[in-house]
Amino acid sequence: MHTLLIKNARCVATFDDQQPGLARELTDASIFVRDHRIEAIGPLADLPQTADEVIDARHHLVTPGLINTHHHMYQSLTRAIPAVQNAELFGWLRGLYPIWAGLTPEMVHVSTKVAMAELLLSGCTTSSDHLYIYPNGVRLDDSIEAAQQIGMRFVASRGSMSVGQSQGGLPPDQVVETETAILKDTQRLIETWHSHAHGAMVNIAVAPCSPFSVSRDLMRESASLARSYGVRLHTHLAENDHDLAYTREKFNCTPTQYAQDLGWLGADVWHAHCVKLDDEGISLFAASRTGVAHCPCSNMRLGSGIAPIRKMLNTGVPVGLGVDGSASNDAAHMVNEARQAMLLARVGRAMQAPETRVAADGSQRTFFGCDLGPAEMTPRDALNVATRGGAQVLGRTDIGHLAVGMCADLALFDLNSLAFAGGAVHDPVGALLLCASPQAAYTVVNGQVVVRQGVLTTVELEPLLARHNALALQLALKVS
Numbered sequence: 001m002h003t004l005l006i007k008n009a010r011c012v013a014t015f016d017d018q019q020p021g022l023a024r025e026l027t028d029a030s031i032f033v034r035d036h037r038i039e040a041i042g043p044l045a046d047l048p049q050t051a052d053e054v055i056d057a058r059h060h061l062v063t064p065g066l067i068n069t070h071h072h073m074y075q076s077l078t079r080a081i082p083a084v085q086n087a088e089l090f091g092w093l094r095g096l097y098p099i100w101a102g103l104t105p106e107m108v109h110v111s112t113k114v115a116m117a118e119l120l121l122s123g124c125t126t127s128s129d130h131l132y133i134y135p136n137g138v139r140l141d142d143s144i145e146a147a148q149q150i151g152m153r154f155v156a157s158r159g160s161m162s163v164g165q166s167q168g169g170l171p172p173d174q175v176v177e178t179e180t181a182i183l184k185d186t187q188r189l190i191e192t193w194h195s196h197a198h199g200a201m202v203n204i205a206v207a208p209c210s211p212f213s214v215s216r217d218l219m220r221e222s223a224s225l226a227r228s229y230g231v232r233l234h235t236h237l238a239e240n241d242h243d244l245a246y247t248r249e250k251f252n253c254t255p256t257q258y259a260q261d262l263g264w265l266g267a268d269v270w271h272a273h274c275v276k277l278d279d280e281g282i283s284l285f286a287a288s289r290t291g292v293a294h295c296p297c298s299n300m301r302l303g304s305g306i307a308p309i310r311k312m313l314n315t316g317v318p319v320g321l322g323v324d325g326s327a328s329n330d331a332a333h334m335v336n337e338a339r340q341a342m343l344l345a346r347v348g349r350a351m352q353a354p355e356t357r358v359a360a361d362g363s364q365r366t367f368f369g370c371d372l373g374p375a376e377m378t379p380r381d382a383l384n385v386a387t388r389g390g391a392q393v394l395g396r397t398d399i400g401h402l403a404v405g406m407c408a409d410l411a412l413f414d415l416n417s418l419a420f421a422g423g424a425v426h427d428p429v430g431a432l433l434l435c436a437s438p439q440a441a442y443t444v445v446n447g448q449v450v451v452r453q454g455v456l457t458t459v460e461l462e463p464l465l466a467r468h469n470a471l472a473l474q475l476a477l478k479v480s
Contacts, residue, residue: 001035002448003032003053004447005054005055006062009058009412010058010415010428011026012024012026012029012031013063013428014041023380029043031047032051037199038402038405055442059415060413062411063411063413064388064399065409065443066335066386066390067391067399068321068323069128069322070323071115072130072326073111073114073131073143073325074133076332076472078327084327088240088242088304089304090170090240093171097175098172098479099478101174101479102135104136106471108142109145111471112143112146113149114464117459120150120152120456121440121454123334123412123440124332125152125399125409125411125443128394131143132161135174150450151450153445155394156193156202157234160186160218161208162177163215164176169212169213186225187225189204190204194229194231196230199407203232205232207222210236210239210243211243212243219264220263227268231268233264234272234293235271235272236273237271238273239299240303240305241305256277260284268395270291270293270318272295272324273293273294273299273304274292274312276305279311282308282312282315291319291392292312292320293320293322294319294322297340298323298325306351309377309385313381318389320393321382321385321386335437341385345376345377346373346377347373349369350372354367354368379432379434383429412442413438415431419435419438420435
């Protein structure tokens, strides 16, 4: 058994539910970890005084490890490609599909490590990844093995594309697979890698890519396969206006109606983006407990729009945070992603029409969007989405908040750093999102310290980045 003591933290933001409606924030608190579980939280005097490793956290904010619910990690090889820097989603995909057709197993393995390194250094401890392109012998196992080496908790989504341009789909025929091969490999991956255990480090999800790249038969068969094994379902939905128009033209329905018809609503499903989810869709998602991965930076980068996150949350839709692909963000900093979620929600509310509401004194008053915008998403709201929300979306009850018995997934931020100057003295939790987004000082995954004093402990970053950059150039040159 390995033990870890995090002692005398300036603030521990638990995001627990010990007090209804109020997550505990503890000052001068300590956390004792045995093996992969939290054994105790409270004053240092009440905890064991020795451990195999001790972290002095007196100047630190401790939060649950952040949870990333949507990513395409191989895309870290194609960041900032000039030809698609100013493209919307469909044009961006058409420009990148031919490049991604050159991916190799090594490229996927190395790019996964790089993407995970970036996440871990920002305090993210669990990430999903949606790998939906499998050329040249690429397997999802290449990503899973990278996760095991770097030490990240991983939800590996077996993506797929089966409808190429010749059949009316968006991707070129050279990057699609047969549906028989997709389902066979998906079953293999579940049987080989998926764990239902408390603290599982690898989960498999079944994840056909999108309405414009797979058939309705594959969607139905994928749902049936996933539910026969008790694993989760994931896809893209209602990302932008072209996505919406495609679904209406090809299937004569809205994206939510498409999902409902195919069995893709339910507490075991989460959809990425949902920027264009209408009121009917939000109601159906809420009633069925269907989850959403909100990707604010990608939605801004591609000009897709502003997802109605507050409306989703208010109606009971589970919402988590996602950085999306490294070529559509083009970053993977989870604190910054949470900050952007907060800011974008406020801007979105400010753009709406004025409302007449009852003021504090009981009178009727007209409120402009700018009056209501700041309350649309608070720092704690956004952090809740990035922690508890993510856990709910991924179907995990063992991560997402700090409490006895939970997995020891934690992020520590140094409040004495420049980014927090003049902010943490007032409110450490609020300052995490309102001030410049910091790197994590420590990141703990399953009780293991994988970032210590801002440095990865599991991989040597410099040679990894050198190899990654060489592969990125090699990949782009294949189509130049």
